[in-house]
Amino acid sequence: MNYGFGQALLDSVVGILVVFFALVLLMCIIKIMTAIGDSRAKKNAPAAAPAKAAEPAPVQAPPKKLAPGTAGEVKLYDTDPRTAAMLMAIVADELKTPINELRFISIREIKEEA
Amino acid sequence: MQHILETLGRLGSTSGFTTMTWQQLVMIIIACVLLYLGLVKKFEPLLLVGIAFGALLTNLPGSNMYHPEMWDAYIAGTMGVGQIIHEGGLLDILYIGVKSGLYPSLIFMGVGAMTDFGPLIANPKSLLLGAAAQFGIFAAFLMAFGVFGFEPNVAASIGIIGGADGPTAIWLTSKLAPNYLAPIAIAAYSYMALIPLIQPPVMRLLTTKEEREIKMEQLRPVSKTQKVLFPIIVTIFVCLLLPSVAPLLGCLMLGNLFKECGLTDRLSDTAQNALMNIVTIFLSTSVGATAVAERFLAPRTLFIIVLGLIAFEFATVGGLLLGKLMCKLSGGKINPLIGSAGVSAVPMAARVSQLEGARANPSNFLLMHAMGPNVAGVIGSAVAAGFLLAVFGG
Structure with a gap:
């Protein structure tokens, strides 16, 4: 295998980029997951409030x-x-x-x- | 009388004391030093004691517990596992779990069952710090290959020491460079134990007192649903991106799912206690057994020890520099010290961040903030290992 320093350098750059890509992807997924969770919580909060209001307070x-x-x-x-x-x-x-x-x-x- | 003398003579000629080589004697001394470090200095004793004792057993002349030549034949394809079980020693049989990647994956399951990813989910930016700290892996890989002349696959295994993650280092090395398993595992675990000495000088050098004093806002609460979904989502996305990392990351996330779902407490308990302890015994002794005198006592072992330190330092630098950048971009809301925790080594590296932060400002509590990059580092080093296996494992 003819593997030179230039190729090793290139592999290193690609390697660190892959690590960043994978973890940035996870970061985005977590943010989306959080946003969905927050919006559901907000939706549930006003829905619960009128239900309570309907009952004799x-x-x-x-x-x-x-x-x-x-x-x-x-x-x-x-x-x-x-x-x-x-x-x-x-x-x-x-x-x-x-x-x-x-x-x-x-x-x-x-x-x-x- | 004659018979007694003959018997004693035969015993003497087969005794280890008369057949021992000087290399084996040196290895026994090294094993005793490692035992001292584990037992007296408490350097990762749970693993180092087993590794040291494995090294001691394998270098006792005539013990026949581990046969590296059989594993060479296995790699060359001239010997199967069945024959090794039949003809090998106790440590050969235990080593099958290392060679197959079984032990590191099961250890990861236990680690997952013990890890709280809450701080990471609460602050997803931590993942960036976990990624930056993997810089040490690739810096050490380049140095091992370009400066020290190691073969690319060996250089990749040396680089993974910078991930500061023992099971990942063992997993990758057993696949890429099994002959170097002992020095790489010993370097990885020794430096992990030395993190409180290795990291602080770099942390102080690269940060100002004002930066170290920064107090961070309290993390937001994380719902149980998020904690349950996290391991499933990570497994799907990361293993689709890098299938080679599936055994490690899959087990890590399975262990975490056991912990978080709340319905499998018994399994979580087994993964983080009984199973983890059993596998730790098998893993440490069989890894130690690979420290055979004629292979371990070579200049390359010293180079690996030096490169391991370089890998740790560069990993710390990578995390800190991104921490500083994030500090600037956030208007001083992020303490750059949490960046150094991205090197994995859970929870030691996070504790070092906490201690350095508290040293600058006694009312500073960085531990939970540092746990985010710390557990992100575990994922990051597994991804880096998967990448290196995909490139050099073919």
């Missing part, structure tokens, strides 16, 4: 109390502070993360419809 309880030890950030809906504290402790334990490194926005009790 449940009266949302105003935020009443703040859970202890949260620097006044977490809002509680239909949840007592004791349950909220317990839930936050469980989440922190499951995530193996100190509770002061977690940020809870709100806690709401989900009531199943009869």
Whole structure:
């Protein structure tokens, strides 16, 4: 096999281009996949909202109390502070993360419809 | 008394102590040094210990565990696998898994089952960094061929050390240059273990302190559907583009699908634990067995060790330079240090990026950002190996 340096150089250039081509192709596919996923999520979001609106809107309880030890950030809906504290402790334990490194926005009790 | 002396004489004449050559003694010392590096210095112990012990076994005179001449005959087409199983030693039989590409592919299945491609899916630009870091493979290939005078197929196998991916290096070398399997595998795994020493000087040389201090935005969340679709899509597109890479990449993605689909937890667990451990034992000892004295102790082994280091350095440079370019183009939103993680070596290279970033700015957390290029490097090095096999494997 008469294989010279010029040919090796050419093969190297083609090789790195093939690697780039394959990975750029994957990048494009991931971007398309993400865009499709995002658009589906957006479509589902407004579709879900009117469906809810059609039902008799449940009266949302105003935020009443703040859970202890949260620097006044977490809002509680239909949840007592004791349950909220317990839930936050469980989440922190499951995530193996100190509770002061977690940020809870709100806690709401989900009531199943009869 | 006469009988006892005769028996002892016979034992003495067949003993390894009297039949040992100086080359075998040197190899036993080298094997012990590698054992020291694996056991005491903790250089990739899971693989290096097996490789070193395989090298030790194969160089014990009279052990008859591995016969390189049989494998030469196999390559020449004068001996079949059946005859090797019948006449060969234990390590010959184990080596069939290397020769057929079985072990590296199964290891890749375990790697896939342990890998989270989430950071890569969250930031697809990471793939570019994974591609740029493969520059080391082709730079080392050119140097091995043009400067050191290696044959093209051997030069390609040496170049793949720059992929910093042990199974890929073994897979390609067993097909292109099986006689060089031991030095290439040892170089690949040794340098992977030395990444925390090899990469930081280059990283500091090629980046400014301001660049190293850049904090990157939090990655977006990735849905389960995306994680499940990813291995399927990658397999279809990459294996259609480069069919020669299908055994490696296919197994990598199958392992990942086991992990992500959520329905095959038992299979995922087996792939990443039991199967991976069994195959690691077989792979490492049989690769080590190829370090036969008369083949390993040659100037070319030293050249391979030097070229392996060059490959790693160029791979780091490739990733960093593209990282710097992306940093400029993004207006300083990308920390170029994550580029060096594109050399594969999961997760060591990503950890090095994290450590260097944190050294410049203690509140900098680059690990998840570096995992993207890191796992992209695994795909990139597999693609590069597939390309080299397609070019030089014919």
